[in-house]
Amino acid sequence: MMDLNQLETFLAVAEERGFSRAAQRLHRTQPAISQVIRKLESSVGETLFDRAARDGSLTAAGELLRDYALRLLALRREAASALDELKSLERGRLQLAANEYTCLYLLPAIDAFRLEFPHINVTVNRMLASRIAEGLNLRTFEIGVVSYRPDPTQFRTIAVYGDSLAFVVSPGHALAGAGRVSINELGQENFIAHNVASPLRRRVIEAFQRYRTPLNMAIELPTIEAIKRFVAMGGGVALVPHLAVAQELEKGELVRVTVDELEMKRVLRLVHRRQATLSYAARAFLRTVRSLARNQGPPFYYHVERAA
Numbered sequence: 001m002m003d004l005n006q007l008e009t010f011l012a013v014a015e016e017r018g019f020s021r022a023a024q025r026l027h028r029t030q031p032a033i034s035q036v037i038r039k040l041e042s043s044v045g046e047t048l049f050d051r052a053a054r055d056g057s058l059t060a061a062g063e064l065l066r067d068y069a070l071r072l073l074a075l076r077r078e079a080a081s082a083l084d085e086l087k088s089l090e091r092g093r094l095q096l097a098a099n100e101y102t103c104l105y106l107l108p109a110i111d112a113f114r115l116e117f118p119h120i121n122v123t124v125n126r127m128l129a130s131r132i133a134e135g136l137n138l139r140t141f142e143i144g145v146v147s148y149r150p151d152p153t154q155f156r157t158i159a160v161y162g163d164s165l166a167f168v169v170s171p172g173h174a175l176a177g178a179g180r181v182s183i184n185e186l187g188q189e190n191f192i193a194h195n196v197a198s199p200l201r202r203r204v205i206e207a208f209q210r211y212r213t214p215l216n217m218a219i220e221l222p223t224i225e226a227i228k229r230f231v232a233m234g235g236g237v238a239l240v241p242h243l244a245v246a247q248e249l250e251k252g253e254l255v256r257v258t259v260d261e262l263e264m265k266r267v268l269r270l271v272h273r274r275q276a277t278l279s280y281a282a283r284a285f286l287r288t289v290r291s292l293a294r295n296q297g298p299p300f301y302y303h304v305e306r307a308a
Contacts, residue, residue: 017056095141102145161268190236195220
């Protein structure tokens with residue numbers, strides 16, 4: 001097997017047209033250079049230099065190998081340069097994963113990251129939160145966003161955002177001006193539900209059962225975006241993460257009504273494999289998230305959660 005050091009020595013002899021001059025250039029002895037060339041010739045099964053010519057002339061096999069050697073060493077230089085660019089964040093890729101809701105947290109973080117590192121390509125893979133741990137183990141992406149805490153022995157989690165459940169209605173709804181209602185007053189309402197099973201959905205169902213109040217979920221839709229639009233049209237009411245409706249509340253397209261019995265806090269977390277060696281881009285992204293929390297303050301924060 002030939003190696004790059006042998007090829008480097010071979011090219012030095014060819015370029016200097018002699019073993020002694022190549023030895024001087026490489027700061028080695030001539031016998032050491034001759035030994036390297038003999039091993040290289042043995043590994044390729046061909047004589048590479050015309051020993052009779054005494055001027056370092058290449059044989060036909062040597063001429064052919066020189067072309068490949070030049071290309072291989074150029075590739076080594078290119079690889080080293082690319083690795084330096086990765087380290088300096090002049091190139092690279094950041095692979096993240098989030099579901100429809102948690103992706104909203106990523107938007108300001110990605111914006112801040114891209115302003116600082118414009119040469120890094122960022123991809124957010126859309127994935128059910130329940131599948132993110134599996135995707136991390138498969139190395140599909142480096143960092144995921146979840147609203148629960150996966151196995152702390154396998155995954156490192158960083159709490160980054162505090163959110164809450166919001167009961168929202170259209171501006172024309174009878175409860176829009178109420179400000180605050182009891183869960184018992186919601187038994188006749190038509191709830192527009194998300195058709196993806198989740199721990200939050202179970203908690204809501206359990207709350208209605210605990211207060212002996214009917215929960216009418218006559219319509220189930222596949223996305224939070226669709227739920228928001230349907231509620232804004234007056235088609236019903238909904239319980240959704242506040243982060244998902246913040247803009248609509250600000251614009252007056254939806255109205256939030258407080259329901260004390262349904263006050264549920266949620267913590268969004270960044271998660272990655274505990275034993276993973278994160279890329280330079282991923283490490284830079286975590287630094288960006290930490291700076292975002294420091295500059296913005298609540299609901300943004302940055303808290304590395306303990307393993308135990």
